[in-house]
Amino acid sequence: MADKPLLSIRNLTVRFGTFTALKDLSFDLYPGKTTAVVGESGSGKSVTALSVMRLVTLGTRAEIDSGEILFQRKDGSEIDLIKASEREMRDIRGNEISMVFQEPLTSLNPVYTTGNQVIEAIQLHQGLSKQEAYSKALEMYEMVRIPRAEKVLSDYPHQLSGGMRQRVMIAMALSCDPKLLIADEPTTALDVTIQAQMLGLMKDLQDQTGASVMLITHDMGVVAEVADDIVVMKRSRVVETGTVYDIFEKPTAKYTQALLASIPRLGSMTGKTEPELFDLVQEEDE
Amino acid sequence: MTTPLLEVHDLQKVFPIADGSKVHAVEHVDIEIQHSETLAVVGESGCGKSTLAQLICKLLEADGGSVKLDNQEIRGLSTSQMRPHRAKMQMIFQDPFASLDPRRSVGYSVSEPLIIHGLAKRGSELRDRVARLFERVGLMASHMEQFPHQFSGGQRQRVCIARALALQPKLVIADESVSALDVSVQAQVINLMMELQRDMGLSYLFITHDLAVVERMAHRVAVMYLGQIVEIGKRAQVFENPTHSYTKKLLSAAPIADPRQRKERLLLTGEIPSPRWPAGEGPVRVEHVEVEPGHFVAKE
Numbered sequence: 001m002a003d004k005p006l007l008s009i010r011n012l013t014v015r016f017g018t019f020t021a022l023k024d025l026s027f028d029l030y031p032g033k034t035t036a037v038v039g040e041s042g043s044g045k046s047v048t049a050l051s052v053m054r055l056v057t058l059g060t061r062a063e064i065d066s067g068e069i070l071f072q073r074k075d076g077s078e079i080d081l082i083k084a085s086e087r088e089m090r091d092i093r094g095n096e097i098s099m100v101f102q103e104p105l106t107s108l109n110p111v112y113t114t115g116n117q118v119i120e121a122i123q124l125h126q127g128l129s130k131q132e133a134y135s136k137a138l139e140m141y142e143m144v145r146i147p148r149a150e151k152v153l154s155d156y157p158h159q160l161s162g163g164m165r166q167r168v169m170i171a172m173a174l175s176c177d178p179k180l181l182i183a184d185e186p187t188t189a190l191d192v193t194i195q196a197q198m199l200g201l202m203k204d205l206q207d208q209t210g211a212s213v214m215l216i217t218h219d220m221g222v223v224a225e226v227a228d229d230i231v232v233m234k235r236s237r238v239v240e241t242g243t244v245y246d247i248f249e250k251p252t253a254k255y256t257q258a259l260l261a262s263i264p265r266l267g268s269m270t271g272k273t274e275p276e277l278f279d280l281v282q283e284e285d286e
Numbered sequence: 287m288t289t290p291l292l293e294v295h296d297l298q299k300v301f302p303i304a305d306g307s308k309v310h311a312v313e314h315v316d317i318e319i320q321h322s323e324t325l326a327v328v329g330e331s332g333c334g335k336s337t338l339a340q341l342i343c344k345l346l347e348a349d350g351g352s353v354k355l356d357n358q359e360i361r362g363l364s365t366s367q368m369r370p371h372r373a374k375m376q377m378i379f380q381d382p383f384a385s386l387d388p389r390r391s392v393g394y395s396v397s398e399p400l401i402i403h404g405l406a407k408r409g410s411e412l413r414d415r416v417a418r419l420f421e422r423v424g425l426m427a428s429h430m431e432q433f434p435h436q437f438s439g440g441q442r443q444r445v446c447i448a449r450a451l452a453l454q455p456k457l458v459i460a461d462e463s464v465s466a467l468d469v470s471v472q473a474q475v476i477n478l479m480m481e482l483q484r485d486m487g488l489s490y491l492f493i494t495h496d497l498a499v500v501e502r503m504a505h506r507v508a509v510m511y512l513g514q515i516v517e518i519g520k521r522a523q524v525f526e527n528p529t530h531s532y533t534k535k536l537l538s539a540a541p542i543a544d545p546r547q548r549k550e551r552l553l554l555t556g557e558i559p560s561p562r563w564p565a566g567e568g569p570v571r572v573e574h575v576e577v578e579p580g581h582f583v584a585k586e
Contacts, residue, residue, distance in 0.1 A: 040468035041439070162331075191330035192495060196539035218468065221498065221541030225548060244545045262473035263543045264498035270526060275324065275503045277480055278473040 004072065006031045006212050007052065007180060012067030012082075014051055021047045021062065023236040029180065029229075034206065034213040036223040036244075038259075039233035045216045048233070049182045052214070053099055054081055054089050071097070074179060095125040098173040102185035104165035108157040114168045115153030118175060125176045140171040143208075144201060163194035167201070174205060181206075184216040199226055220263045224248060232256050257281050289357050290318040291456055291489050292342070297351035299337055306565045311337040313513040314571050315351070319457065322483060324490040326500040326521075328536070329510035332561060335493045338510070339461045342491065343377055344368060356456065373403055373453035380462035382442035386434040392442075393430025396420070396449045403453060419448040424478060440471035447478065451486075461493040476503055497540045501525055506580075509533045512561050514572050519581030529583040 005028035014022040022044050029035045037045050050056040052069055069081040074096055079088065093099075101107045109117055115137055122133040134153075141149035144167040157165055166186065173181055183202070187195040203226060206213055217223060223230060223244070230247040232239045232255065240253040251257050258281040269276065299312040311334045319325045327335045340346040342353055344360065353361045360371055376399075379385045386395050397406070397416045406412040417427035423444040434442055443463065450458055460479070464472045480503055482488055494500060500507055501521065508518040509532065517530040528534045538549075563569065572584035 040470065192497070192541075193330060193535060193539040196541070199541070219541070220469065220543040224543045224545045225541040227545075248543075248545050259470060260543075262470040264473075264476075264496075264502045265543045266498045266501055266525075266537075266540050267542060267547070269501045269521070271522075273520075273522060275480055275505065275521075277477045278502070280470075280473055280477070 003030050005029060005070075006072050007214075008068075008070040009048070009052070010068050010070070012048075012051060012069065013065040014047055014056060014062055015065055016060070016062050020236055022051065025067070025236075025238055027231045027238055027241050029212050029214055031179075031212055032206070032210050033228040034203075034215055034226055035229040035231060036215045036217060036227035037231045037233060038217060038220065038223055039239075040218060040259075042235075043233040044236045045218075045233055046184055049099065049184050049214065049216055052081060052180075052182060053093055053097060054084070055093075072179070091125075094121055094173075094178075095176045096178055097180045097182065098176065098178040099182040099184065100166070100169045100173050100186045102188050104162065104169045104189075105157055107169055108165060110157055113154050113156055114160070114165075115155075118153075118168065118172045121172050122175050136175065137171070140175045141168075143174075143205065144168075144171045146171070162190055163198065166190060166198060170198075170202065170205070174209065174211070177209060178211055180212045180214065182214045182216070185218070186215070187222060188217070188219065195222070202226070220260070221266075232259070254281070288321070291321050291323075291356060292317070292319040292491070293352075293354040294318070294342060295352045295354075297338070297341055297353065298349045299334075299341055299346065300349055303562065307562050308565060308568075309562045310513050310569055311561060312341060312348075313569055315510075315513075315515055317508055317515070317518065319489050319491060321456070321489060322487045323505045324483065324492055324503055325506045325508060326492040326494060326504035327508045327510055328494060328497060328500055330495060330536075333510040334513040334561070335510050336461055339377070339459050339491060339493050343375055343459050345377075369403075373399075374455050375457045375459065376450035376453060376455040378443070378446050378450050378458060378460045378463040380465055382439065382446045382466075383434060385446055386442060388434055391431050391433055392437070392445045393420075395434075396430075396445065396452055399449060399452045405453065416448075416452075419452055422451065422482075423448045424474075438471070439467055440475060443467060443475055444478070447475075447482075451482070454486075455488070457489045457491065459491045459493070462495070463492075464499060465494065465496060472499070479503070497525075497537060498543070509536065512559065512569060514569065514584065515574075515582075516572065516584040517582070518574075519578075523578060523581040527578070527581070529577055529581070531586060 007029040010026050012022050012025040039045050047056055056062045064082055071079050071081050073079055118137040119133045122136050138149055146152050146167050187198050227244045229243055231241045234255050239255045251260055261281040262278055294317045297312055297315045301309040301311055329335045341348045348361055355371055355374055393416050396419055397412050400406040406415050420427050420429055425444050464475050504521045507521050507524040508515050511532045517524055517533045528537050574582040574584055577583050
């Protein structure tokens, strides 16, 4: 690829006590691209995301043993997020790299209105007055297509549906125009029709803002739908990386083949009358 | 045609809310399940699919309608009257960790239904039966002594399946039973469920939101929307010829695990309306039209 990676993770190893959560992890994220990090529970997907945000060592026993995470900042400089000071990280989190989580209700503070929380983020990072921040928040709500945006700004999280809450989270995450959005299972808790709306929305917003997206998910249907590149993880390691077409059509790792064989694909049963067993690939244990 | 194993007719459940309004969770639902058949009920959160499952297995009592299991009306039966029929119908839930007693060995959890129904004496006979059940679901007899926390999610769900099979039921109601599992484990558990159906002649009422799983394992599919069935038919009829507008939108929204099939979607705009109605009001009862043999669609 011609572009310089926006984020380059090199030989990252993270330990929780004696358990190695990430082992010699390396991959790159490119500007404007969506990279899906896929793998099963416990494979290290979320630890990867938290390491990029450098939240992984906050209040835990986790230690970053080795490696670097090189990030191209908004001002054009390059920074190693592992070595960055806590002050620099505070400036980067939410501003240059922001994050959307699976469960919006636990990510939003229940005792403040949603608007309050979005305005706080905008004021903190952009130094706007309260009034300017309010206008910006309203603009963001409209951008993520929240109906009656003004009303929702003064609603509390519990008054909103799951889909609306996730829109609020996306509005907040994008409010500071980040270069990288990390979305950790952003649609897993949503119904399929709402998920489709949300994926469409994230794609549109990405086209508008040019942000890169690191999409963490276990749902290969979602991956096939939106990803440009894929990183397959298993047991703390990267198993395989490639474009979405490489991985779905020419998977080389045995694990990726086994994973793909176990996915029910809508439409694969067309023309068949009886249910059919999955033709599972036996995966060799290393 | 033989008598269906399960016949549900005009089933209804309304939950009152403190302010006097009511949630019409299940509205005039009619379904049938034949022997050795899987009927999948699909729909989104709040459509009433789990309430339907709970009404059928009497975890909730319906407000109206009839539920016949093996030609016997079970709605309105008391707990003790229900006991002889219980064994014919068992459930598997979404979260196997929450459905197993953390302080009991999994072997005990699987043997408990046999003890309660007096089907096996304690001792070696009981142990042998439980051991066979463990082997039947792909676990080992040596797993019996272990506790739920010592297993993976997939193994725990196998334990729950073993427990459901202990009484040799005819109908297993599976409410999102594979939704919490990783895909490779999910595929193994689905394969196990299909093999058990083939070997034991089980019928499944399979409640899920996952259309791709349904396409794989169901014989017939019912689509629920706001407490009512809007479309029901053979799997191929519903998937290859979806007729109700909601079924079309639901199928169109489901992501397909093939990057060459990215498509413009038929998006539902906004959100699904609430099944909550003010006192005295309620949803309009849908009328079904048979668009092809066995394929019924609600009039729009």
